[in-house]
Amino acid sequence: MCGIVGYIGDTVAAPVIFESLKKLEYRGYDSYGFATLHNNDFFVKKDKGKISDLEFENIPETLLGFMGVGHSRWATHGIPSEENSHPHLDCKGNFLVVHNGIIENYQELKNELKQRGHSFRSDTDTEIIPHLIENFAELGFEEAVKKAVGKLKGRYAIVALNRDSDKMIGVRRGSPLIVGVKNGVKDSDRREFFLASDIPAFLDHTNNVMYLDDEEMVVIDKNKRSIKFHNLERKEDVEKRLINIGWDAGQAEKNGFEHFMLKEIMEQKDTIMRALNQDVKSIESMADKINNAFGTFFTGCGTAGNVCLAGEYIFSKVAGKHINFIVSSEFPNYHHFLTDKTLLIAISQSGETADVLEAIEAAKKKRVKIMSLVNVMGSSLDRKSDYSFLIKAGPEKAVASTKAATSQLALITLLAYACAGKLNEGRRLLIETASKVNDMLNPRYEKHIRRLAEKIYKKDNMYIIGRSLNYPMALESAIKIQEVSYIHAQGFAGGELKHGPLALIDKGTPCIALIAEDEVKDDVISNAMEIKSRGGYIIGVAPENNEVFDYWIRVPDVGDASPIVNIIPVQILAYHLAVLRGCNPDYPKNLAKSVTVK
Ligand code: F6R
DSSP, X not given: OOEEEEEESSSOHHHHHHHHHHHTGGGOOSEEEEEEEETTEEEEEXXXXXXXXXXGGGSOTTOOSSEEEEEEEOOSSSOSSTTTSSOEEOTTSOEEEEEEEEETTHHHHHHHHHHTTOOOOOSOSTTHHHHHHHHTGGGOHHHHHHHHHHTOOEEXXXXXXXXXXXXXXXXXXXXXXXXEEESTTTTGGGOEEEEESSGGGTTTTOOEEEEOXXXXXXXXXXXXXXXXXXXXXXTEEEOOOOEEOOOXXXXXXXXXXXXXXXXXXXXXXXXXXXXXXXXXXXXXXXXXXXHHOSSEEEEEOHHHHHHHHHHXXXXXXXXXXXXXXXXXXXXXXXXGGOOTTOEEEEEESSSOOHHHXXXXXXHHHTTOEEEEEESSTTOHHHHHOSEEEEOOOOOOOSSSOOHHHHHHHHHHHHHHHHHTTOHHHHHHHHHHHHHHHHHHOSHHHHHHHHHHHHHHTTOSEEEEEEOXXXXXXXXXXXXXXXXXXXXXXXXXXXXXXXXXXXXXXXXXXXXXXXXXXXXXXXXXXHHHHHHHTTTOEEEEEESSOOTTXXXXXXXXXXXXXXXXXXXXXXXXXXXXXXXXXXOOTTSOTTOOSSOOOO
């Protein structure tokens, strides 16, 4: 869960890497480092702390050269410190590596390397990689990297440099690594290359990309301005297409908002509509596949997992179909049920979450067909799926997922209607929902929620209840509040309250009741009464006011699309709770945007 960047071009590399790294800070932000290569010398600057706290003027002018690498770290092995920051070097300082992921057998390799006389400066798993390359140095840089990665177990992406070479080498095995190419094919001797864990790192420069697949190595030669891809398993070179991904740099900027989280919440005015913009034939053909599969499962993690659970309810209610949700980290334990007639629907914003990728790999072994809903085009999940839908939410930079979640909900709802043979009805409902979201997201609405946040931000505990379609949104509300404001929040199915959680209610404990105009409305309201009579402070998120509410947040009545409109005010509340408590909602402590480790 780190961000890595590489650059080769005509511009002085250090400032380019500095700017690119800042764009990847959401992936990890406890330390940073960068290194350039010039006249066969490495120039390195690394430290603990956030790259965005480093002033541009403080980048040493001694970072010379037109090629280099950068790294933003989220610690897994070894505390955040200068020594543990990347890049890491071998004993003689000839090879340098930045790395994202985990090397599972690093301890064993480290012991072997120590016995051979290598000495280590850090506690990281990464540091063994330059030492391994050093071990095979006599084979030349490319061959040495091949041999070194052949020894590694785990999921990772690395970028390596050699002091005596003008080549930059990247290897991908389970963690993302994407090549950006500026100036295209025609002007090949002016081409500039970027290597990064995610596209926003180089969107200021280009939106033309080449994707590495797992088990692939890329070799970029600065002198020849050439690029070569090699499959490490098949031991052969592979050709890649240059793909224009259609995102622009503005989409990945804050555009006047103080935080990405608020900007992305407000973007839901448009993103829900974009998610619905799908090819009708593809939707209908997927609906057929779902209808004809023998056993369909949803899988995802965190917020995407809550969307899956909502999908389970939506499919049951709208299409009379039972689809089981299994959280991805548990999915491999369910392999007994899988056959070649099973369909697995995987939902992921990033398309790079390790648990999701493991789940689909386990399923593929049983010849299960994989369908995915994903935001990042060309991500591992997008490419490994038999059928893939892009939710088109644009780059989501805040760690807390907001706009991706509502886009996923919209598309799942559309698919459920298609399975029920009511695609047009579903489309009409969702277009109306998108337009009502547009009306909701105005400054007055935000201020009303901010006022609520001002009343409750000092509380230590919050509870959220919902039933049916809104039970998963109660779970999702809890994730949103916890992760950005650090208030302990828990979501329950309304009916479960009396089986334990009621004991937690004290005078003034804020409890959110998520309500829709549906058949469970009265039950949720009576659950809210139960809480109120024990002293709880009831926040009703509902189309209509009710005497049980101490604070009412109005949402439109949109029938089966209620999870979309009910989660949005909680996203806004979570944001303001975080800001009032002095937390940066874009960078919650201990979390990273895409969880590329198990
Ligand atoms: C919470 C959040 C995480 C992600 C989870 C899965 O706001 O963002 O819970 O939802 O890590 O990520 P993706 O969707 O990229 O697979």
